[in-house]
Amino acid sequence: MNRFKYAYLDPDNYARGWHIVLFSQELGVGEVKKLHYFDRDLVAYRGESGKVAILDAHCPHLGANLGSGEGRVTGDNIACPFHGWTFDPQGHCVDIPYADKLPEKAVTALRGWAVLEKCGFIAIWFGEPDEAPENYLPDIKEWGENGWGDWVFYRSRIQAKPCDIIENIVDIAHFPHVHGGVVRSWENRFTERSVTQLSTVDRNPDAKMIIPPGAAVDLAEASEETGADVDAWGDATYHGPSIMYYYTEARSPDINFKSWWVNCHTAVNDNEVDLCSAVIVSSLDGTPLPADFARDYPHMAHIAFGQDVEIWKDKVYRDEPILCDGDGPINKLRKWYEQFYLPR
Template sequence: MAETAYAYMEPGLYARGWHIVLFSQELSAGDVKALSYFDRELVIFRGESGSVAVLDAYCPHLGAHLASDGGRPHGDTIACPFHGWRFDSQGTCVDIPYAKKIPEKAVHALKSWPVIEKNGFIAIWYDPMGNPPEDYLPDIAPWGPDGWGDWRFQRSRIRAQPCDVIENIVDVAHFAHVHGGEVKSFENRFGERTVTQLSTVQRSATAGMVMPEGAPFDMNALHEEAVENAADAWGDATYHGPSIMYYYTESRSADLNFASWWVNYHTPVNAEEVDLCSAVIVSSLTDEPLPDEFREMYPLTAHLAFGQDVVIWRDKTYRESPILCDGDGPINKLRRWYDQFYRPLSG
């Protein structure tokens, strides 16, 4: 097999870092769910105290899936539905109901995954080398019941590569063909674990636009209306690590003045599939509340904007050595930045 230029092209490798698996609203106390990520079967549960745990899914005893039959939560532990072996959030076997002594090999036989719950989402830390989690996910202060409310999200599972998805952060040229926009300003900034896109994009009557299937309204009509009623809008999108993007945007027009936070993520399922998700909260920039109709419609339009990219991602192939031109944005620089999450940490 020929060597690849980037480690992320090697089969069987996944990016080291935090990856979102659920939103907090999807997991109540006592809930147990099966997950499939990184070509592994996992189980996630929320204990009686509210804490969240993620473990490898198969019991080390005789291999039962811990989420079978809805799972068996007990306080802050989970019991195997086959024989009742009980495990805590660290994967430690704490009880076997019919045994006088827990076998020594069983004590730490089940892998647990580092978990973080913040900003209304639940993420797990993936690192095949076992390095400790890094603290690079910022707070989103407006999120929550005392702020702008909870996320409105849409998730899909498609055949795509994570490297296809993350390149959007530097792809200045696609706005005029996918999103119906004319780029007024565009800048990328690279940090150690972050890459940011600062952009001003205006709706254009001459720009092309991808049409996702199943749109609940006429996207062409909406686009025409946005062109006629041009808004002063800008956005700041930042990838924090390899798979979680925060996007903050403000828009001001004669009719509406609002701000919005988005969380977009792509979490690898296996070597061929990723889970894609776009989540949105929105609020007025003035003392006047946003119209109810707009508050309902805006998340749908945001999901469709993300869906325009999804249409492309699910059908494309990855070019390891693309033919690039001077207007393409720093794609190769992004690839070198992204590659760090697939290579061993130095030092």
């Protein structure tokens, strides 16, 4: 029997595009971080000029990890802690302290990856070495403005595939069962490199919801206290295959606020993904937010994201699902998502 198979299900095939690997606050000047994504060991560092670079982690000399021993940043370059071979942000070997001449193969033996730092996060472009990255990630205009603060983020690593995660953007039917919400309005919009969910979801204190274990805030109790007096809407957009921006506003008799979330997933290997939910929040009407709300809201947002994680971490992927007329445009999403796994 011939069956169509999406390219994103092929082993060792990762999505072409931007993928968040760190937040800016995690990498100070002179700091080095070991990373492992796309089944590769990588090393990220911030040079003395403030520029971030990401390279293949293992020195082409004798294989030491450039991040071992906390790494050694010199200017905007990084030196191997084993023998001092030094590489620039493009991965070119620029110095061997005990050699009069650089071996020709050493000059281009290490890959330097395209890096984008904006809006408080650091992203790597995954693609062919000779292809130019695309400019599809928009700015978050409120980022860095007074009253917003820095990202409060939470990470987890689970057994799953990226395709399990991205389908949430069109899955209208899970809200009453996972999040305890009633969908009042819903629309999905597709462009070449983005897919958007415009939704208004009312809280239903009587509905079932997933409660992630160890949650710092009682989400069910918070939902009951909020009741039906909240008027909230949200605009969630995947820009490319793995980075979602979510903007939301909420008005109630007690508090009016607006918030940006960045939810992202980055493939570790064929079977694992790193998930991250990052949140900033501010007043909607200029009235200062209560200190306890400003403190607790990001954690409530992470718990809401964690409701989906509880499903993702032990589901299986159905490449031929049985769908009904109440489901969102799942097959359309899959065809859109396929583009990131095919030759450009």
